[in-house]
Amino acid sequence: MKEYRRTVKELRPGIFQLAGWMPDCHSYVIRGKEKNLLIDTGLPQAGEAIRTSLGEIGLALEDIDLVVLSHEHLDHIGSAPLFFATAMIATHRLAAMKIRLQDEFAMMNQLFGLSADGFRVDICLEGGSVIQAGNYNLTVIHTPGHSSGSICLYEADQRLVFTGDTVLTEGNIGGVFGSGSISDYIESIERLKMLQVDAYYPGHGPASKDPPREFQAAIDRATTILADSKALFNVVREKNRFEHIREYMKHLND
Numbered sequence: 018m019k020e021y022r023r024t025v026k027e028l029r030p031g032i033f034q035l036a037g038w039m040p041d042c043h044s045y046v047i048r049g050k051e052k053n054l055l056i057d058t059g060l061p062q063a064g065e066a067i068r069t070s071l072g073e074i075g076l077a078l079e080d081i082d083l084v085v086l087s088h089e090h091l092d093h094i095g096s097a098p099l100f101f102a103t104a105m106i107a108t109h110r111l112a113a114m115k116i117r118l119q120d121e122f123a124m125m126n127q128l129f130g131l132s133a134d135g136f137r138v139d140i141c142l143e144g145g146s147v148i149q150a151g152n153y154n155l156t157v158i159h160t161p162g163h164s165s166g167s168i169c170l171y172e173a174d175q176r177l178v179f180t181g182d183t184v185l186t187e188g189n190i191g192g193v194f195g196s197g198s199i200s201d202y203i204e205s206i207e208r209l210k211m212l213q214v215d216a217y218y219p220g221h222g223p224a225s226k227d228p229p230r231e232f233q234a235a236i237d238r239a240t241t242i243l244a245d246s247k248a249l250f251n252v253v254r255e256k257n258r259f260e261h262i263r264e265y266m267k268h269l270n271d
């Protein structure tokens with residue numbers, strides 16, 4: 018179907034973006050000398066588009082050795098079952114737990130109106146895990162915030178990072194869902210900002226243009242959300258402080 022088509026773009030030699038269209042996500046392929054990696058699989062309906070786009074770069078589904086899921090949301094993991102027979106599936110330990118336990122609230126099944134039955138994860142990643150593809154190596158950076166199990170994948174020699182939904186284009190942030198936390202978000206992006214990065218590639222939308230500026234914009238946005246949420250709680254607290262007066266006023270005309 019048209020809305021699930023993927024547009025293939027070679028970002029660096031052997032590193033490809035299979036661009037999806039909202040609400041589907043982008044996938045990325047690392048054609049390594051020793052292993053072929055796929056980052057994120059998209060919605061369950063994206064399977065045929067994934068198969069076709071892999072074909073455009075000369076790969077069949079069974080040529081993918083390892084699928085790395087950036088986090089547990091269904092728009093990123095939905096087509097993972099296509100690879101169950103021939104590839105290993107890896108994600109952060111906290112995302113893996115939600116997938117194994119079918120935590121539908123955290124995986125946002127209801128939002129997408131889909132189920133994620135039959136999922137499995139073979140490899141639990143931690144921050145600092147290194148995924149070796151031969152000529153390219155991806156370091157796992159645990160970046161909780163959007164969800165507790167979110168990761169970014171950093172290729173230090175290429176100075177690029179795949180950010181999933183943690184940081185989108187122009188420093189937009191992917192929102193705080195289910196298991197996420199805005200204060201974790203701020204700390205995660207501060208760590209991303211310390212990396213030597215020429216480009217970051219998000220799970221949705223265009224690539225970055227100026228990573229340091231965009232990471233700072235993301236920190237500023239997250240900090241504003243934190244301040245707004247504190248202000249909101251203060252309003253609620255103030256409201257409660259006057260509750261007894263309101264109760265008293267109600268009975269004045271009795």
Ligand SMILES: [Fe+2]
Nearest residue numbers: 088090182191
């Ligand atoms: Fe997400």
